[in-house]
Amino acid sequence: MSTEPVPAASASDPGDAVDAILSATGVSKIFGGLVAVDSVDFKIPRGAIVSIIGPNGAGKTTFFNMLTGLYKSDRGRVEFDGVNITNERPDIITKLGVARTFQNIRLFGTMSALENVMVGQHARMRSGLFGSIFRPPWTRREEVDVREKAEETLKYVGLRPALMHQMSVNLSYGDQRRIEIARALASEPKLLLLDEPTAGMNPEESARLTAFMRKLRDERALTILLIEHDMKVVMGVSEQITVLDHGEKIAEGSPQEVRHNERVVEAYLGSREARAVQAED
Amino acid sequence: MEAAALPVRRALRSSVGTAIRKFLNRYGLIIALLALPVYFGIHDLVNQHSLTHIFENLKDGVSNGAIWALVAIGYTLVYGIVELINFAHGEVFMIGSFVSFSVWSTIGLTLTTGALGVVFGLIVTLFVAMIASGSMNVLIERVAYKPLRNAPKLAPLITAVGFSFILQNVGLEWYGGSQKGVDDLIRAQTDFFTIGGVHITHADVLAVAVTTPLVLLLAWFITKSRLGKAMRATAQDPEAARLMGINVDTTISATFLIGGLMAGAAGLIYALYQTTIWFFQGFQAGLIAFTAAVMGGIGNIWGAVLGGVIIGCIQQIADDRMGGGTWTAAIVFAYLVLIMVFRPQGLLGEETREAG
Amino acid sequence: MATARPVGARNPVAETTHAIRERIRSDRRLAWALALVVLVLVILLPYAFDPASPFVDHCVTALAYVVMALGLNIVVGFAGLLDLGYVAFFAIGAYTAGWFASAFFATVNGGKGIHILTGTLAGAQPGIHLNFILVLIVAVILTAIAGILIGLPTLRLRGDYIAIVTLAFGEIVRVVAVNGQSIHLGGTNTLTAGRQGITPIDSPELPGMSAFSPLDLRPWYFTALVLVLIVVFVNFRLRDSRLGRAWIAIREDEIAAASMGVPLVKTKLMAYATGAGFGGIAGAFLASYLNTVNADQFEFSFSIFVLAMIILGGIGNIVGVMVGAIVLSFVNVWLIPDVLHDVPSKLGLNFDLTELSFGIFGFLLVIMMVLRPEGLIPERRRQIELTEGVGTDEALFEVRS
Known part of the structure; x- marks a missing residue:
């Protein structure tokens, strides 16, 4: 399989024994027969900055929503800091120490x-x-x-x-x-989930935000998971990257590993090609 | 956090719990719906050694339910497209009855009119009633809902309630505050034929004979016509529909028009079937029909028909057997609450991303 | 600064009132001084009239409606839940008085009755008689419990479904009230007296106050005033609290609220139960004041009547809701029946205006929602939400379960 083992990120213990603050196993979501997320396994090492990437409609936000309790998963299990939070209410998950932002800002x-x-x-x-x-x-x-x-x-x-x-x-x-x-x-979260935090920002602002994420992690002992489209941000800040396509995890690893992964290139290329074709119509 | 033995017990308990919940989720509503007919069916078998009585109830339920189905279609279409409970819809139905009576009185239909005259006259009445209710519904949409399309969803619901009161008062001034008897033009309670001891009356035949073609026509219209397709597209995603060149405003008005047409037809059937009309008939009819729409799965025409028939049966049984009808309203409302709480997507509705 | 369409930009009068309101909002001492002046005037008001005059009678009713409207304001105005069955709590509160402050359960305790802290008048009668304060407390408890029982399963529904389910509950309560004569509670006791009504209801007998009677309405007036002060206090405190913020959050964006740790059902339930409690208090008071609990009082239209007060005055605005309640109450008990009743006949029309009062309220609802949804005295946030579409109605069903 092209799914590489999770490398030791900044966390101290290497290999399988990585201290995961959040782990999801076999998480799936089906919308009226359409599989939006297909048995994804996923771990976030404590103290790491981790990204989920993928083409549009890959199921990233749906996956996010299952981690934070906005959607109920149809299968699978999510554990946060040793507590089973599968299909738990969002407010309880927040109380346990998971906080998030939204793709299109949702302030009151x-x-x-x-x-x-x-x-x-x-x-x-x-x-x-x-x-x-x-x-x-x-x-x-x-x-x-x-x-x-x-x-x-x-x-x-x-x-x-x-x-x-x-x-x-x-x-x-x-x-x-x-x-x-x-x-x-x-x-007061232990895990912060950011859904496309740099959307609509210029490169300079993005860079500042990237630096801020590192500062957050270091000063506030946070673990950060982000969904991001800006590859510069992703490659610059992430210690681990997970790639979703059509609801499936197709790759996982360090920025270098992901960058050179064939399936990832294909997925992104495929979507760009598709877009090109659509534009010609 | 937990002792070692606890996870096992918790797992066991939760798996039993989930199994029960799954079972109730799937069959709970059906069990609840079958409870009354089955109970009284057994009751009849034991006490009267025949099922005629319960079949009679169910037959009344079906024909009465045909009326509720027509009204429920109005709720289901409108909700499907603008996600608004058109609370004034019951009153649009009431106006249909009132218009029907005044039209047939005006064109001179009486008890002495010949059969052919009655049939022809009623067809005219049907058209006028449908047009009247349909235009009324479009008017309400234009005046009370359209200006509020970007307001919080509760705003148009409040104007809907307001309009419902206004129309009730129109009805009150039109034919007075008490039930008004109207000419029994079709000799509603006369048998058309009898089957297995169950009397099929003129009223039953009328209700089914008017409703069936209307519903079939509507189903055809929604699936095949341009406007019908526009309606479905708008229901799915108004923004996308607009981008595709669909005139969303016209489509919404057309939806209200169709809902009103159906309510007008239901109004005529009701007047002939019950032989009384009342300014307050729309309130309870509206809630019953809304219950039917939710029961069937809101947005789904066949769901509205199914829900209408089921709620019609429940209502007939309650009318006939439980405290002479004094509890019917409470029983229907109790079903409404049960459905909303335990299966808000209804019998035929699917869980969707937006509506759940 | 303000994106809101300036309320008073259209004409000088509105501009001035807007300026005055801004001034009051920014200057707390001025606000307190004004409130104090109004309170003194309100206390002096009944002394300017005969103690049994119709005006004082109308005032007592209006004050009771203020309690009810401010109770509903917590549900509709603060939490943003449309409750179309508020009459249920009026009914339960009224029946609390009917059950626990009248001779209705005549056979309890072998016909001797049960009396707790009652005065001399009620103390000699059969049936259950509690002190008026106790009746109010029991009414709050019963209605809050009813609110929780109704709310717990329904508040996870989407907003418009909540509206209909509450309406259905209101109707169920009414049907039970109408048919309560056939629900036997052992012996000859029944649940309600249906349309005949439970009558008479004990008048309060409170130490330090003169006798509550139809001939002297002042004690009633002051009791109602105290209830109003309580509900106003609670409204203000709740508005500016952790709970108040959570309600705004839920109203504007449920998904974000839940993601910030606000438990949706529990938070809504608190609004619902509190609102129910005040409906119960007002119900028990009105039962005692009107001296009857009659099933016909609990029609759906009453829920809409109270809702119209809130919409007219300004949804979410405490002062506005009070004004709305007083105005509509006087429209209902005085303007339509006493002043305008002969207008139709003068115009050569043959109908009775009182018959149409609910059509008039319906018309008012439509007009207000279309032309000025924020009400006569708008609440700033609500105004923006209603006129500019801030906040989302997007429903994620799974959040709520």
Whole structure:
């Protein structure tokens, strides 16, 4: 098979005994007879930056959605940090320490940047109906803490303080991306999933984001999984790359290995050819 | 986190749980639907040693269900294409009944009119009622829904409820607040023929004879005609349909028109079948028909027909056997809740990416 | 700064009101001062009228409707769930008063009745008689439980299905209320008295307040006012809380909300149960005030009546909803029956306007949703959501299970 063994990424122990923060085995998703993801096995080494790539419609986002609980998988098993999270609810998965961003930014439009990030901390907060109504001292303290932490997180991702109280629909695309990452970070994740984070960015911005991902991993002890189209970003930042095509995993390995993998080249070439043919019609 | 023995027990429990859930998912609704007829069937067999009574109920259910099917088609088409519960649809059906009665009174159909006259007159009435309800539905769409196409989905639902109240009041002022008896033009309760002790009445024949060709025609139209194809394309993906050159606005209006036409036909059948009309008839009919549409699988015409017949049977049994009809509404609504909660995709509906 | 179409850009009057509202919003002390002035006026109001005057009567009803509308506002305005069966909670609250504050269960305790902290009037009667405060508490508990029982299976559905399922529940409750005479609870006791109604209901007997009677409506008025203050307080607190933020998040994007750790069903359930609780309080109060619990009170149209208050006033805006409730309440109990009733006949038309009141409310709903969906006093977020389509309705079914 062309599926190469997972190389030791930055994690310390090599080979099969790699310490995986997330592992998926035989995960499948079928939409009305159409197999969108076909028994994919997948492991993310703890502390690594890992990418999933593939042509359009390869099932990358569907796979993402199964990891985060937005879709129920039809077969297979997903484990996160030793806990079985297969078909678990998204909020529970978030609480366990998985956070994500979306391909087409999904901020809460009428909320300010700050409020968006405060919602990101929902899973780490405790006050419920009683606390919300009667606002006892511990609820007040929690609110203050959450607000401070949200400000801090927004500063960390580089949002200008002047923009923190602006309604997020009114902010620029780049700022919205920042807020979305801040919102995900606010839930104190161990694993961060980024769905095409550089979409719509110029090369300079992409490079900055790439550097930021490394900084995140190092400073916040995060593991990062990203879906990405920009090959420069992917090849530059990833320690492991998984390639999906038509819902199947066709290759896995280091950037070098994947770059020279025949099936990968074929899959990408095939789709480009198909596009060329369509354009001629 | 768990003790060593626990995973096994958990696995066992969850596998039994999944098996039960799978079974209920697949057959639960069917079991729930069969419960009433089977129970009363056995009851009849034991107490009367004959199934005539339950068959009589089911026969009434089918013919009554034919009316609900026509109304349900309106819900299912509209929901399929704009994902809106056209709450005023029941009232469009009521208007169909009211128009029918006033038309046949105007053209002079009475109990003494000859058979040929009645048939001809009713065909005219049918056309007028269908056109009236159809245009009413298009009007509602233009005034109340179209301006809100980009608003949150609950906004048009609220205007739909508002329109339903307006039309109820129109009906109230038209023929008053109480049930109005209308001429029994077709001698609804007279037997057409009897089969195995089950009386097939004129009303039954009328309901089935009007509904069947209409549904067949509609099914043909949706699958074969240009407009029908445009409707299906729009239902799948309005944006893509627009890019393909389909006029989405016209297509949506056409959908409301067709739904209204069917409701108008149902209105005429109802007036002849029940021989009473009422400004409030649309409220309950609307909910029953909506239940039928969801039961069959929303967006699916044959589902609406199947759902209509099933809910018709349940309703007849409840009317006939349980507290003289006082509980019927509650029973139908209970089914609505059960279906929505346990099988929102309905009997014939498939789980899809968007609607689940 | 604001992408929202400026509310008042069209004419000078609207511009001024907009400016005033901005001023109040930005200046908290001014807002408090205004609220205090209004409160004092509202407290003094009944002393300007005869204690049994129809105006005070209308005011008591209006205040009860404010409680109900603000309860529903938590569900519809905050959490964004369209509840078309709110009348169910009105009914359950009213029946709580019917069951636990009247002689309805005449045979309990061997005909001697059960009395808990009741005053002298109710203390001598058979049946179950709880103190009015206890009745309110029981009403909250029962309606909240009913809300949870209804909500738990249904709140995972998509929004429009929730609307219809709640409507169906409301109708089921009504049918049970109508037919409750044939549901026997042992002995001669039945569940409800159907369309005859359970009557009379105990009037509250509270220490430190003068007698609640039809001749002096002021105690009723002040009781209703206290209930309004409670529901207003709860509305404000919930709006600006972790829960309030979670509701906005769910309303605007369920998928993102769930992915940020907001449990959808539980969070919606809290809105639903809280809203139900206030419906129950208002129901128990109204049962006692109207002195009857009659199955005909619990029609579907009542749910729409309360919904119309919210839409008219401004969905999600607490002050707006109060205004909407008061306006529609007076339209319903005073304007249509007392003032406009003879307009049709003056125009040479032969119909009774009161018959048409729900058509008028329906018309209002359509007009408001099409022309000014944000209501008379809009809530800023809601206005943007409604007029600019911020937020998504995209439904991922699997998220909710």
